Amino acid sequence: MVDQERLLPHDIEAEEALLGSLLIDPDAILKVVTGLKVDDFFDEMHAAIYGACLALYQRSEAINQITVAHELMRLDRLEHVGGAAYLSHLIGAVPTSLHAEYYGAIVERMSVMRKLIMAGGRIAAIGYAAGPEIDVSLSQAEDALFQVRMRENSRDFVSIRDVLDKYFDQAGRTDDEGAEGIRHVQTGYAGLDGLLGGLQRSDLIVLAARPS
Known part of the structure; x- marks a missing residue:
């Protein structure tokens, strides 16, 4: 049986290109920080690296290969993401940070698609388990989609x-x-x-x- 998680929409190359952009351009984070969340990344290693970039940004510290590696080491996550060698790989995955916003949009879109699929699964389960009070089931189904919508609306807020x-x-x-x-x-x-x-x-x- 094929692992269901592998069938979920994702774009590893876009995630790599975005992270590479952040590592080579300290200002690239400004193009994605208001919308892109850590859990938008499909790959857990990429999520950890982006989380380190966000932590540095929030402390007004420079974002580059050395500082990100240090932050990951401080969190005892550097080896988890493949070490400094993988950060070098990410830098080599993109020639310029010019399209960082575009890469971020791809990562966000894939994340929304995954969330819709998971919400659909929850709605299906609600339907199968629905009792006599159909309004309760409908409310639960609406809430599943509402959570996805609220997440998207939150991207429009600027800190x-x-x-x-x-x-x-x-x-x-x-x-x-x-x-x-x-x-x-x-x-x-x-x-x-x-x-x-x-x-x-x-x-x-x-x-x-x-x-x-």
Whole structure:
């Protein structure tokens, strides 16, 4: 009998390419951190490596082959993932981190497909075991799908750290570039531009005045 787990959707090459991207580019984690979870990885070794990357990110530490290996060693997981040699293999699996977001999207999609399959299995079991109170069984089945949906909705949330990082990065660029280099769209009214700092991307500005 074929091992059922092997039939679940997964893409090992995408997982390897994503992890390799994280190891060669310290900023690549920013492309996936808000959506990709540790348990989205099919391979347990890959999940452990990504977990180490997340731990470093959350502590604002650099992510590279050496720091990830050290973090895994600290957790007594380095040998579990194949040692430093496997981290080197991951780096060799991808020439550039340019497509890290794309690799992450593949890993996420495969994870959702697996969760749908498992939810379907739970719904089938609920159906076979359904008693006279059919509303109870329907509620349980809906809950199984709701858990998958809630997980997907949670990917849309952005952490306050990411918001602040983006804000301070933009503020820093503005200070460094000086008045002539401020990246904004001028309104044509000097006084208004002075108050607003120009029209910045994503701004919603409402102008109102009393009738004369």
